[in-house]
Amino acid sequence: MKAVVLVGGEGTRLRPLTLSLPKQMLPIVEQPMIERVLGKLAAHGVDEAVLSLGYLPGAFMRAYPSGEAASVRLSYAVEPAPLDTAGAVRFAARHAGVEETFVVVNGDVLTDMDLDALVAFHRARGAEGTISLHPVDDPSRYGVVPTDEQGRVTAFVEKPPPGKEPTHLINAGTYVLEPSVLDRIADDRRVSIERETFPAMVADGTLFALADPAYWLDTGTPEAFLAAHWDVLEGRRADGPPVAGATEVAPACWTLGVPKVGGEVLPPALVADGAVVEAGASVEGAVVGRGCLVAVGARVVRSVLMEGALVGPGASVKGSLVGPGARIGEGSDVRPVSVIGAGATVAARAIVDGARVPS
Ligand code: GDD
Numbered sequence: 001m002k003a004v005v006l007v008g009g010e011g012t013r014l015r016p017l018t019l020s021l022p023k024q025m026l027p028i029v030e031q032p033m034i035e036r037v038l039g040k041l042a043a044h045g046v047d048e049a050v051l052s053l054g055y056l057p058g059a060f061m062r063a064y065p066s067g068e069a070a071s072v073r074l075s076y077a078v079e080p081a082p083l084d085t086a087g088a089v090r091f092a093a094r095h096a097g098v099e100e101t102f103v104v105v106n107g108d109v110l111t112d113m114d115l116d117a118l119v120a121f122h123r124a125r126g127a128e129g130t131i132s133l134h135p136v137d138d139p140s141r142y143g144v145v146p147t148d149e150q151g152r153v154t155a156f157v158e159k160p161p162p163g164k165e166p167t168h169l170i171n172a173g174t175y176v177l178e179p180s181v182l183d184r185i186a187d188d189r190r191v192s193i194e195r196e197t198f199p200a201m202v203a204d205g206t207l208f209a210l211a212d213p214a215y216w217l218d219t220g221t222p223e224a225f226l227a228a229h230w231d232v233l234e235g236r237r238a239d240g241p242p243v244a245g246a247t248e249v250a251p252a253c254w255t256l257g258v259p260k261v262g263g264e265v266l267p268p269a270l271v272a273d274g275a276v277v278e279a280g281a282s283v284e285g286a287v288v289g290r291g292c293l294v295a296v297g298a299r300v301v302r303s304v305l306m307e308g309a310l311v312g313p314g315a316s317v318k319g320s321l322v323g324p325g326a327r328i329g330e331g332s333d334v335r336p337v338s339v340i341g342a343g344a345t346v347a348a349r350a351i352v353d354g355a356r357v358p359s
């Protein structure tokens with residue numbers, strides 16, 4: 001089966017990290033998010049994926065020059081200008097020559113949902129489109145999807161005002177679609193699948209939905225992006241090790257390759273190949289990426305350090321994301337939830353309090 005993976009968004013809520021890398025190329029515990037998404041699709045029989053690209057498309061092409069990732073054959077559909085979600089699906093599906101039932105996923109969602117069950121339900125109902133739903137406490141950030149007893153969608157309400165939601169079941173960002181959906185989408189302008197295509201299908205009674213309580217997370221905000229790491233390290237995903245080759249040295253404490261750990265490392269944590277945690281440094285709940293340095297007296301708590309980041313002596317980093325190659329100066333204090341861009345520098349003894357530091 002073919003899948004369209006939507007990865008063209010600019011990831012504005014994760015800036016400045018997403019100024020140099022698209023959101024789906026950012027690592028979740030030392031593996032690009034896109035590979036985690038594709039790996040799940042492969043496990044459910046998807047053998048070919050077309051990446052629907054617009055923003056920084058070269059990052060994907062450079063990462064997978066052979067046109068394959070996570071055992072899925074890749075093709076790239078690069079939009080000349082952002083076409084929005086439905087326009088992107090149409091453009092990518094036409095590019096890939098889709099002529100049969102196909103799958104669409106939002107590329108920034110991590111989930112263990114049962115795609116086989118969704119496809120079976122779609123076929124049993126004779127649906128034109130079927131949406132996977134997930135229950136959440138606050139549906140106002142999502143597409144909200146009430147259904148009747150047969151699973152026919154009765155309304156599609158994108159991001160309703162808080163308190164006005166008809167149900168707590170939200171659009172989980174995985175769809176099974178018939179090619180006829182593509183004919184509904186104009187090709188000369190931006191079209192939103194959530195605000196235009198799905199409501200039209202609701203009116204025609206051809207859209208169905210199936211709830212799935214399995215693990216689900218939209219990684220679009222810094223808080224959610226951090227949470228994705230703890231979920232992987234603490235085993236809330238249906239997977240084995242957090243990343244291929246990782247070794248569990250204590251409960252929820254992992255190493256990858258050969259790091260040098262002189263200081264204290266408390267779970268959930270992963271210290272990757274070539275990283276150094278000096279004696280007198282402490283790491284409590286963190287991913288210390290490949291080649292990172294946590295210097296003497298530094299503390300890293302509930303944070304992610306991407307490849308080659310340096311935390312200077314006596315510095316404190318809490319509840320924050322530190323981009324690849326960033327330098328956190330000696331004695332500085334990085335407080336939640338800060339996002340430090342790739343290669344950015346935080347000066348010695350500076351305080352960064354819930355702020356964004358560009359490169
Ligand atoms: N190619 C392309 N072109 N991709 C796009 C475009 C575009 O113009 N706009 C957005 N995308 C991609 C994003 O990269 C992302 O993978 C996906 O489409 C969804 O866009 P987001 O910007 O992340 O939307 P959202 O999270 O606010 O809401 C969507 O996802 C929710 C579930 O996570 C909606 O589908 C909601 O209904 C849904 O509940």
Ligand code: MG
Pocket residue numbers: 106108218219220
């Ligand atoms: Mg999203």
